[in-house]
Amino acid sequence: MSVDPTFQARSAVPSRSRRGRKGGSAPSLRSGAAALVALATFVATPAAAATLTYTLSGVFPMFGADTSTVGTDGQFSSSKTLEELAPSFAASLGVLKSVTIEETLGASTQVSWVPILAPGTSNFVFPPSVGINLQVESEIRAPLNAALGYGAVTAMSSNIFALSDSFQNSFTKTSVFSDAGAMDAFLSTSAPLTIYRTADVLGHFGHVVRASAGAYAAYQTVITYDYDPADTAPAPEPATWALMIAGFGLTGVTLRRRRAVA
Secondary structure, three states: OOOOHHHHHHHHHHHHHHHHHHHHHHHHHHHHHHHHHHHHHHHHOOOOOEEEEEEEEEEOOOEEEEEOOOOOOEEEEEEEEEEEEOOOOOHHHEEEEEEEEEEEEEEEEEEEEEEOEOOOOOOEOOOOEEEEEEEEEEEEOOOHHHHHOOOOEEEEEEEEOOOEEEEEEEEEEEEEEOOHHHHHHHHOOOOOOEEEEEEEEEEEEEOEEEEEEEEEEEEEEEEEEEEEEOOOOOOOOHHHHHHHHHHHHHHHHHHHHHHHHO
């Protein structure tokens, strides 16, 4: 069977043309695919974790006592309470991952007194006695404290047998909760985060001409919620639109080249 040389020449040209077109379009396709992968990676990147912090702080009113009764023993006491409801975490913000509670308490006391002296001497008639004790306590109230196992935080300050003295003390406790049970407890509306604080003062004096005592307590509670933000955007992000447009454009270019080859 004889073959027409003209047909051979005609058929050879398109073959070379197809190979040339195919080879030339490969880099473009690879570049387009790389761009799409980059855009897809950008779109798929999750939002960074967020934090929400609340600070509750204040000072208890001053406690004080004063006496000018000579040679008489006496004592004084006072008690203050404060209950605060800390802002809770709204589940609509996202997925709660952990809660950090940092509690700081400070206590300060001061006393001054004048002892009873024997006439014309520097000797005490009776051993003088002056003392003051201040205890400050903060705790999470039931029912949340049972779920968290969170103990009370206590700071104490005291002065005894001081002609004139002051004393300060502070204490800080930091607790981090991240287990599933704790997260359920924080999100439960039946278990609000309630901080209960007390400050108790007990003092005494005896065999003094004059004595005065005072105390104050300060507190600060810092609550930090760490969470993954919820995706609240109903419409696609700009990067998503760019990905879609690039995909349609690349598809159109590919189909057009295929038709040209055919």
